[in-house]
Amino acid sequence: MGYRQRRFSGPSNRPMLPKPVEVGKEYTVDIKEVSRRGDGVTRIEGFVIFVPSTKPGDHVTIKVTSVGNRFALAEVAKAA
DSSP, X not given: OOGGGOOOOOGGGSOOOOXXXXXXXXXXXXXXXXXXXXXXEEEETTEEEEETTOOTTOEXXXXXXXXXXXXXXXXXXXXX
């Protein structure tokens, strides 16, 4: 396929799927990895959530503060 035959399929071509998390709700999660910025990272149904001030191995209850198209941000509500 030549360069001119390729078409950009940007975000406008993707269907908007419902997110598995909602702003203001709490979830109990395990932090599995660390982001490049040093925030803890967890996933709910494959959806990425960044949680500052956590590290891998932490078992915490988080409260979602914002939800974007590709990831969410949360804060620690309770350390378990």
